[in-house]
């Protein structure tokens with residue numbers, strides 16, 4: 281089963297649109313992890329096991345592993361998700377994009393080395409830079425469209441012939457790059473009007489939505505403007521809001537509670 285089919289099945293099975301973000305920062309771990317050699321893997325594994333029931337996807341951010349030389353922990357964590365929680369897709373947040381020959385190495389890194397089901401990509405270098413990823417028909421290609429950060433509009437909102445750049449990106453990916461049906465887009469929860477415009481352009485294409493919680497995005501506006509015709513279509517990401525719901529001995533209970541609470545809030549507005 282390819283990434284998009286897997287995601288649709290998981291939306292149904294879990295009744296959840298929550299994507300649990302895995303951004304491990306050892307400085308924020310509960311004190312009992314201090315000095316443990318494999319703390320990054322063990323903390324993330326515990327969070328995964330505590331939140332899987334409420335998750336439609338997991339999204340490890342590669343920078344939080346690479347910064348600490350913990351790439352092998354990332355590989356083992358993704359293998360653990362596949363083994364212990366089959367059917368939950370893993371999106372590697374790496375925002376790759378480069379000339380084709382280099383991009384083909386990044387595709388091997390994401391899908392073969394780390395075992396991810398999908399990867400985030402920067403479309404700015406154009407179609408040939410995305411082709412090695414698009415060619416992996418069973419894998420998901422999740423392209424930045426309108427990001428969640430304050431400077432998102434510096435380039436993404438620039439006007440081209442009466443249409444902002446981010447809408448050209450959405451149109452081009454939906455019309456030209458999605459031949460295998462394996463594309464999705466990143467749209468920040470912090471820009472609900474842009475989210476509405478993108479949903480209008482891309483039909484029922486899945487959207488990965490960062491920006492809830494710590495970045496201030498609103499759940500109700502996100503679901504209202506971003507859901508697809510059948511009330512799904514979204515992977516609403518929360519990283520810090522789930523990972524660090526508590527930094528005491530109850531960190532797994534607090535993380536599970538945070539994921540369940542977000543799932544329920546999303547479902548109230550579907």
Ligand SMILES: O=c1ccn([C@@H]2O[C@H](COP(=O)(O)O)[C@@H](O)[C@H]2O)c(=O)[nH]1
Nearest residue numbers: 303341427428429490494495518519520
């Ligand atoms: O536009 C974007 C694209 C990616 N991200 C990533 O999502 C998470 C958000 O973390 P929170 O703690 O829930 O704010 C993080 O990994 C970012 O790198 C994004 O925020 N915005």
